[in-house]
Amino acid sequence: MVSEAKAKLKVEDVELRFGGVTALDDVSVDVKEGEILAIIGPNGAGKTCIINSITGYYRPQRGKIYYDGRQLIGQSTHKIIKLGISRTYQNIELFTGLTALENLMASRHPFFKSSVVSGAIYFGRAHREEIENRHIVEDIIDFLEIEAWRKKVVGALPYGLRKRVELGRALALEPNLLLLDEPMAGMNLEEKEDMARFILDVFEGQARKYPDTPILRDGVKTIMLIEHDMGVVMDIADRIMVLDFGHKIAEGTPKEIKANPEVVRAYLGEEA
Amino acid sequence: MKQGKQVLEKRDTLPRYFLRDYELWPEEVEMREKEKGIWWEYTWRDGYEKAKHFSLGMVTLGLEPGGKVGLLGDNEPEMYWSMFGNWCARGVNIGFWTDSVPSELKYIIDHSGLKFMVVRDQEQVDKMLKLKEEVSKVKKVIWWEPKGMAGYDDPWLIGFEDVVELGREYEKEHPTAFNENIDSVNPEDVAYIFYTSGTTGLPKGVVHSHSSVIQTAEAIREVYPATAEDNAAPYFSVASIFEVIFGSASHLINGIKFNFPESPDTLMPDLREISPTVMFWVPRGWENIASEIQVKVNDASALKRVTFNSFLPVGYKISALQNQGKKPNLFWRALRLAAWWTAFRPVLDKVGLLKTRWAMTGGYMLGSHSFEFFQAIGLDLRQAYGSTEVPFISTHMPGTIRPDSIGTLQPEVDYKVTDDGELFLRAPYMLKEYYNNPEATSKAVDGEGWFHTGDAGYVDEDRNVFFIDRVSELKELRGGKKFSPQYIEAQIRFGAYMQDCMAVGDVTKDFVSAVINIDFESVGKWAERNHIPYTTRVDLSQKDEVGKLVLRDIRRVNSTLPEHARIRRYAVFHKEFDPDESELTRSKKLRRGFMEEKYADLIAGIYEGRESVPVEAVVKYRDGRTGVVSANIKLRSVEE
Numbered sequence: 001m002v003s004e005a006k007a008k009l010k011v012e013d014v015e016l017r018f019g020g021v022t023a024l025d026d027v028s029v030d031v032k033e034g035e036i037l038a039i040i041g042p043n044g045a046g047k048t049c050i051i052n053s054i055t056g057y058y059r060p061q062r063g064k065i066y067y068d069g070r071q072l073i074g075q076s077t078h079k080i081i082k083l084g085i086s087r088t089y090q091n092i093e094l095f096t097g098l099t100a101l102e103n104l105m106a107s108r109h110p111f112f113k114s115s116v117v118s119g120a121i122y123f124g125r126a127h128r129e130e131i132e133n134r135h136i137v138e139d140i141i142d143f144l145e146i147e148a149w150r151k152k153v154v155g156a157l158p159y160g161l162r163k164r165v166e167l168g169r170a171l172a173l174e175p176n177l178l179l180l181d182e183p184m185a186g187m188n189l190e191e192k193e194d195m196a197r198f199i200l201d202v203f204e205g206q207a208r209k210y211p212d213t214p215i216l217r218d219g220v221k222t223i224m225l226i227e228h229d230m231g232v233v234m235d236i237a238d239r240i241m242v243l244d245f246g247h248k249i250a251e252g253t254p255k256e257i258k259a260n261p262e263v264v265r266a267y268l269g270e271e272a
Numbered sequence: 273m274k275q276g277k278q279v280l281e282k283r284d285t286l287p288r289y290f291l292r293d294y295e296l297w298p299e300e301v302e303m304r305e306k307e308k309g310i311w312w313e314y315t316w317r318d319g320y321e322k323a324k325h326f327s328l329g330m331v332t333l334g335l336e337p338g339g340k341v342g343l344l345g346d347n348e349p350e351m352y353w354s355m356f357g358n359w360c361a362r363g364v365n366i367g368f369w370t371d372s373v374p375s376e377l378k379y380i381i382d383h384s385g386l387k388f389m390v391v392r393d394q395e396q397v398d399k400m401l402k403l404k405e406e407v408s409k410v411k412k413v414i415w416w417e418p419k420g421m422a423g424y425d426d427p428w429l430i431g432f433e434d435v436v437e438l439g440r441e442y443e444k445e446h447p448t449a450f451n452e453n454i455d456s457v458n459p460e461d462v463a464y465i466f467y468t469s470g471t472t473g474l475p476k477g478v479v480h481s482h483s484s485v486i487q488t489a490e491a492i493r494e495v496y497p498a499t500a501e502d503n504a505a506p507y508f509s510v511a512s513i514f515e516v517i518f519g520s521a522s523h524l525i526n527g528i529k530f531n532f533p534e535s536p537d538t539l540m541p542d543l544r545e546i547s548p549t550v551m552f553w554v555p556r557g558w559e560n561i562a563s564e565i566q567v568k569v570n571d572a573s574a575l576k577r578v579t580f581n582s583f584l585p586v587g588y589k590i591s592a593l594q595n596q597g598k599k600p601n602l603f604w605r606a607l608r609l610a611a612w613w614t615a616f617r618p619v620l621d622k623v624g625l626l627k628t629r630w631a632m633t634g635g636y637m638l639g640s641h642s643f644e645f646f647q648a649i650g651l652d653l654r655q656a657y658g659s660t661e662v663p664f665i666s667t668h669m670p671g672t673i674r675p676d677s678i679g680t681l682q683p684e685v686d687y688k689v690t691d692d693g694e695l696f697l698r699a700p701y702m703l704k705e706y707y708n709n710p711e712a713t714s715k716a717v718d719g720e721g722w723f724h725t726g727d728a729g730y731v732d733e734d735r736n737v738f739f740i741d742r743v744s745e746l747k748e749l750r751g752g753k754k755f756s757p758q759y760i761e762a763q764i765r766f767g768a769y770m771q772d773c774m775a776v777g778d779v780t781k782d783f784v785s786a787v788i789n790i791d792f793e794s795v796g797k798w799a800e801r802n803h804i805p806y807t808t809r810v811d812l813s814q815k816d817e818v819g820k821l822v823l824r825d826i827r828r829v830n831s832t833l834p835e836h837a838r839i840r841r842y843a844v845f846h847k848e849f850d851p852d853e854s855e856l857t858r859s860k861k862l863r864r865g866f867m868e869e870k871y872a873d874l875i876a877g878i879y880e881g882r883e884s885v886p887v888e889a890v891v892k893y894r895d896g897r898t899g900v901v902s903a904n905i906k907l908r909s910v911e912e
Binding site for chain 1: 307308309417418419420421422423431534535537538541893895897
């Protein structure tokens with residue numbers, strides 16, 4: 001393995017089986033601090049399984065996953081989130097009955113220190129905390145340009161907007177590592193370009209625009225992105241890993257991946 | 273003393289007005305802007321400090337007297353601080369349409385020779401960077417919205433706040449420079465160049481001096497009173513003279529307060545919070561509000577819907593009486609009172625128009641249906657008529673509104689009608705010239721100072737102006753009868769499910785037909801309500817049910833038209849007319865010639881009596897990529 005010291009997330013020889021089906025077969029990959037790593041592959045290649053293994057939804061039978069040197073396999077999901085890992089879902093998991101604003105405020109829950117009782121009275125610290133967190137959430141709303149839907153119930157929003165709210169929810173948790181599961185699936189070209197822009201802007205950090213909101217000011221310096229659509233990935237990822245039927249078939253820069261015959265075969269089938 | 277009651281001293285240039293306002297009201301609110309869900313206020317002192325330092329910063333960067341500065345972005349405080357700052361540095365402003373593509377920017381940048389561009393955000397910066405090699409005379413591009421700008425280090429770019437900082441430094445060494453600059457501006461200096469959107473041919477730069485902008489705004493104030501107590505939502509682009517004379521100039525001369533919504537998407541809900549006391553919007557804005565009201569009424573509970581719809585005729589009746597100068601009798605007045613409290617007032621409140629003292633529409637013609645609708649529900653909506661060259665020509669006067677006229681000719685304006693029916697005008701506020709285009713100038717303004725409007729129209733004995741259409745746009749059918757496509761289109765657009773329309777007909781054709789662009793959003797909802805399944809917009813547009821829905825609106829419009837001008841056949845278009853494909857101009861006017869050429873097969877099919885025609889349209893995305901949308905468009909007839 002190259003440059004071991006710098007790896008923020010280290011996936012080592014992970015094997016994940018469901019009965020007789022091997023979803024991940026000896027997969028290893030590093031995500032370094034300061035890079036966007038994309039995982040691509042055809043349907044059923046095992047892309048989401050990697051994220052689910054990192055976040056504790058699945059428990060791989062073999063292998064190790066280290067985050068900042070800490071083993072993640074075997075830890076529970078809520079503990080993993082507290083380490084500074086947050087994710088979005090391919091099929092969007094939000095509270096559909098709450099508004100966009102309420103969804104984002106809800107995900108600020110770990111940052112509230114006041115008790116249930118003082119929250120109910122809404123006085124002193126509880127009041128102050130609510131305002132502080134609202135400031136951060138409003139910056140995220142401004143960043144994602146969802147002001148018009150702030151008070152709209154999420155279940156009634158169109159798909160592309162829900163995806164944005166979901167990214168907002170992941171950001172509200174102030175992660176150091178962001179895992180994005182097909183953030184552009186099902187979008188039209190313009191929405192895809194917007195989403196790509198948001199991801200790059202999060203990665204860069206927006207110190208001039210949001211000096212008071214750490215997550216936007218400093219950005220998220222490590223991002224793992226799963227994507228079906230090759231086009232966008234080639235533009236925004238620093239490195240790409242390609243999965244096919246649970247096997248890693250390639251890893252490298254977008255340029256290398258484009259030229260890799262294995263990848264072409266996996267995507268386009270045998271050469272005609 | 274209250275702000276609105278003060279008698280304000282006159283000034284002769286716009287920067288001197290700016291200085292006066294700051295001295296009069298340093299701690300009063302100049303602008304409000306919604307951010308993070310809260311309204312933030314800027315006082316005249318805040319605005320003065322920003323504009324002053326920006327102005328001096330621009331001088332530091334090399335803006336010379338008479339130097340031109342482009343403005344490109346949504347209306348936000350920084351846009352106006354830049355505009356005022358440039359004026360104070362003896363600069364000339366040029367507004368751009370926000371959605372202009374790089375080639376359109378390049379034409380105006382080259383033609384005007386401007387050296388600075390003030391742009392809002394990353395999107396506009398990217399457009400400029402794309403042009404960088406081709407517009408080498410542009411010294412700096414100034415951006416004000418920092419979002420997404422972290423990774424840009426091209427020294428060609430500079431942030432608005434950095435320019436302000438330069439100005440602050442400059443002021444330390446030249447403490448009197450700002451006032452000296454303002455003093456040296458002459459009333460006859462060029463203040464603004466407006467590029468006409470060019471429905472025909474290339475854009476022309478219409479040059480206006482400080483004096484002409486000020487005199488226009490003063491003439492407007494006689495009819496549309498405005499004071500520092502007034503709240504406005506300046507929403508239209510600064511590329512248009514309409515915004516500058518009703519907005520920027522009125523802000524400086526009368527002190528009206530500016531209020532900016534949080535984002536373009538939140539305009540309608542924010543409008544309710546602003547509750548503007550004066551409203552100057554283009555017809556499309558008013559048509560949007562009218563449709564929004566209709567949609568809201570349709571979505572309301574049965575009781576509310578029935579109340580509104582049964583009181584609406586009362587409103588129509590009363591406003592018709594009032595427009596004829598008659599007083600309704602007690603019975604109608606009582607009904608009107610009931611209608612106001614149960615139906616009209618709540619509706620006006622919902623869309624933020626309850627406090628509106630006057631509302632005007634200008635730019636081009638608003639369909640008389642929308643117009644009468646607003647009057648019926650109790651909004652004092654008036655039409656004003658002007659062109660980029662003669663910005664304020666006529667307006668409706670309270671009490672004598674003839675909805676079919678475009679109002680009473682301004683007292684300052686002389687007129688004459690030529691044998692061809694073209695209207696000639698002469699006014700104290702007129703264009704100075706077309707920039708760098710003496711040929712066009714001499715064609716438009718003759719030796720006696722008459723401006724040739726190119727509009728077919730007439731003026732009656734009460735000085736009411738009647739507008740038929742552009743002389744060049746009236747169309748003749750076979751047999752010589754004339755009709756106005758624009759009129760038909762404006763009437764169609766009023767329908768709740770209609771977005772746009774192109775009326776077709778010329779000397780080779782026996783009748784008028786229409787290509788209709790449905791409002792996909794509201795028709796989509798309608799289809800959902802009526803359990804009509806559809807897959808794509810293309811599919812939706814060609815449904816027979818949708819054809820029938822459109823037919824209802826055509827029948828409504830036909831009933832207002834003379835026999836020969838009625839729509840006989842129509843097609844529902846499969847996509848929206850799009851400025852990115854040059855189908856509309858940036859100000860959303862139809863580019864008729866282009867459309868008729870591009871969709872020649874479709875139009876031929878209509879007149880050959882065919883039932884459907886396959887259409888393939890190349891779609892251009894804003895980043896330059898293209899795709900193809902194909903559809904089989906059904907052609908339908910209107911049976912009487």
